[in-house]
Amino acid sequence: MTGMPPAIRTDFPYETTHTDVRIPLPDGTRLYARVWRPLTDEPVPALLEYLPYRLSDWTAPRDWQRHPWYAGHGYASVRVDVRGHGNSEGLPGDEYDATELADGVEVIDWLAAQPWCTGRVGMFGISWGGFNSLQLAALAPEPLKAIVTVCSSDDRYDNDVHYMGGSVLAVDMHAWAATMLAFVARPPDPVSAGEGWREMWLNRLEAVEPFLHTWLAHQTRDAYWRHGSVREDYSAIKAAVLAVGGWHDPYRDTVLRLVEHLDPARVRGLIGPWSHQYPDRGLPPGPAIGFLQETLRWWDQWLKGEDTGIMAEPLLRSWISASHPPATVYPELPGRWAGEPAWPSPNVTVVPYAFQGEPVVVDSPHQTGLDAGRFFPFGNDADLPPDQRDEDAKSACFEFPVTGGLIEILGRPRVRLRLRLEVPAGQAIARLCDVAPDGSSTLVTRGVLNLSARKGRDRAVPWPEGATEDVTFELNGIGHTFPPGHRIRLAVSSAYWPWIWPRAESAGFTLEPVGSSLELPVRTATDATDAVDRAISFEPAEQAEPMGVVSPVTLDEERPERLVIRDVARGLWRLEVDPRYGGTRVYPDGLEFTEDALETYTIQESDPLSATARSDWRIRLHRPELAWDARVETRSEISCDVDDFITSNEVICHDGAEVVFHRTWEKRIPRTAG
Template sequence: MTSRTHGPAVPRPTWVAPNGKPPLSARMMRATWRRLPAKLHEVGWEPGLVVPAADGSPLITDHYFPRADGDRAQGDFPTLLVRSPYGRGLPWSPMYGLLFAEQGFHVVVQSCRGTGGSGGTFDYWRNEVADGQAAVSWLREQPWFNGTLGTVGPSYLGYVQWALAADPPPELKAMVVQLGLHDPYALFHADGVLRLETALAVGVGMTYQHQGMGPFLKATLRLQRRLREVTTAKPLRGASASAFGGEVPWLDEVMAHPDAKDAYWNGASLAQSAERLSVPTALITGWHDALADQTFEQYDRLRQAGCETSLLVGPWTHTSALQQGWPEVFAETLAWLRAHLGADPSDLRPTRVRVHVGGENAWRDLDDWPTATAASPWFPTAEGHLTQQAPTDSAPLTSFRYDPEDPTPSLGGPLLSRTAGSRDNSNLEAREDVLVFTGPPLTEPVDILGPVSARLSISTDTGHTDVFTRLCDVDPQGRSFNICDGVGRLRTEGEEPSQFTVPMSSTAHRFGVGHRIRWQISGGAHPRYARNPGNGESQLDATTFTPVHITLHTDSALMLATHTAVRAAEAEDTV
């Protein structure tokens, strides 16, 4: 970490607040929100300020501030830095600029280079460290900046926070990373499997959202109309151009590098920022957030570093957390910032972790995450049961055929789109290319708190396949709702079984009385993940596809972090 000071102790010039009001669109959106705290200040607005980046490129910036009686409010207020590649208008203007200025913060909303009118060329990760430091250098020269700085924001707005935290300036006293990114590779790929639908959604957001809501919505609808055409193209490489109205070179590049060890990804991950951070950092995510696993990793690294941190996990997707979940997210964020920037800890919750427990539909406060409970194995049987009785051998159990020309469809789960979340999987599970193993009806509740994984023993006839695995809750009416899932890639030679583990994210879920635990296994989930061609060709360049016979062996197991001693009564004849 380099050493910096705030600057010489010289008298600050008097700052005269401009007369600008926040944009009408921001004020109108603000009026639609409910369950938010009453405003403490009227808000002023300085739009279009030019902040020099590290290389001199102009970064266009808006400044929101508390005011009273037509002038600036009296007193020193801390500053929040919000850097975004999605523009400075809706929804960022009301959600961050307006709401937090109302509560007594200066808020600086800045467009990342190459977006929202800022100069230079946007690059997904290579400029954020230097540009964040340049923004802080500019803040030091402002007469209203009192030397106390916080950062806040979701998604890529979280990535720029980790970029600043790579070498945190002394003024940085608090961070709130909401549904935030720190590893671009993991956003686009999972064990070498392309997260196709997410990649396309990110491409639309990065390309169009900073141009305004009109162009962004138009591009989103165009992608939805052409999604099947794009995701089933042979080859897949370059097919997205028709949906984007032209080529997006950076998107083509990230899709074309599925190996995390490829030199292309050098410097992309900011995981090390959390490993040595001492700035108090609050983390927020949702169980169906596409970046939830990255949030759990951030929390683990911060805890190991001894950094003061908190974790809130709600029943949200990436988008619903900032919509239906916004009152809870805003309250959590405001409490953390007031405690660490304004020395008012009165609204902080008493425990480090708060999670929403699905099934129970209740919030639970915890001392840490995950809870200190060992995972228990649940084993599949040839009859389609799920049992805690261990098998006596590793013989073949059952097989299915995966055809990439007719790929197993995806349904719900952690996505960036409106199709994310928990869905009834009953029709999906009726397909012949989906294996289902179901436990007996529970006579007492079973709580799962922590990571879920699949320990798989798989053989194939081609040596090339992906395996998608999912935990579901089957209610007394027979509806099967997805809880969490994951995907892994099998790379073998010959038909001997391979043993590997597929992480399936984490959950806090109660399986109620009369419900059943279900394990679902298939050869993919398209278009959420790109199709595996089945023959060793790359997902982007394959023009021929080979059906794969996939065999599951008896020593496979679903690993569940059961929180209580409650277990299902074993039923010999119940599926």
């Protein structure tokens, strides 16, 4: 299901051309790049998008939506593959490692030195490309004057795919490590890499190490995670920053932190209703906006010195959703735009809601969380959480009726919980829900705390057995309106599988309502705020002409995106997830690209040590005209016992009928904190 598709633009101020080049690095490695340029004799600023995701195939359809558009508006727009990926030379490394960032600085300097460039460079990207845009901005290469960072994080430990509230993110720690194992095993394309493609491929494969090993080896916020986390020193960022997120993207809190901590004269924040996608793509939930036009205002302001009015916009523009019934997909969400002059906003007041009642034992069955939805919504039909009534029934719930006028919240809710534990470890999960008069429960936002991380994410402090303590943690940021007649529900559980990996020794906790509370960031409307809000507008979404990739119909039966299976007799629950990244597609140059993935999560409802995650990938790249047929198969599994995480990874690569690489990794990693 999709929202309103973007308009296709072909009448640009400049005619354009594009060419593939190799950017030399000091050690002799050459990075593969595609450069779109306006046809003009005058030098222009350059824009860089820098990713490991293969510009010649995997991101090519998305690249063609925006890079030619920027070139048509007077910019050299450049897409570069990270070292060891796609058709770039060299060996792959860890995500955002020092080599990747040093290479990025060299690329920026190379762009600035080209005769067709004015010497001023901007950088943009979503997810990985948004991360390294921020990280390179913190290194402050002189030519880098502005960035647009979309769906990215300033905190690699607690706001990425690895950990949440100090707990291991089972759903994406494992799934993304498995995805990257499959991605890094893909071969270079002989059309672009030349006759040496196979030697490049084999050298890469010999260097592969599953990311999962490294990520699980660092279960608290240590030096490994501080590297690349710009929250460690916001003042290092000198470039102007346009920070963009979506309320259905897990990284949206970074936007709030960036507008709070960066120089307000050089930062603006934008949070819409979107998932983990560029806001012009028309993927649900919408509405989409003219994002390319909005970023052009940013580039013209900071790279061409034009006053585009973008710095007169509110510091933070955000979408505040109206109340809506639960659903796993929304083409468009009801709501409106709101503007804040500062963050924290003078329009937002923290309002406490005290819990009532007697102490309650919270010992949720371990399948609690199967209705959490996808950690990374991409705009698919089964991404978002369904009705939360089943999850609420496995939680301790505290309700607050909405009387009088509506309650509009903007920011990060906070919970204060008074807990008693009889064991040294546990986890608390809080979900904020909007309960309609018919009883339906819509998830608004949520937060997690590994109780051993209550003193800080950089340490693990066991809970004194039998002791009562107060803990405080924030939920993810949100903009939402609770209407009169509804109820605000705060649901607290001790399990949240498969988002959160269960602690082996967890036995729930006792929650004491006296001393516990929910704090909501309530936004108060005035004539002045209404005037600012009404003035916010965006042009309709538009993009460049599509690349012309075809997705053929196959005979394979389409499986469900998310399928829950229950073995009633054994108390066993199984979640199967098809991430649906791309399927089969045929490119204009004849490349046939097929990928298929299935993630599986199983748990026994009364046994935290039964948790198992598995991911299987199959990828095929085929060029019939060259008789080239390369295939990659990977398998990744993780389980646990009391002492260790137990991981198993396998990669098999074929060149035609020949198996050219086969390796299995078996590793036990001590459970220290996560």
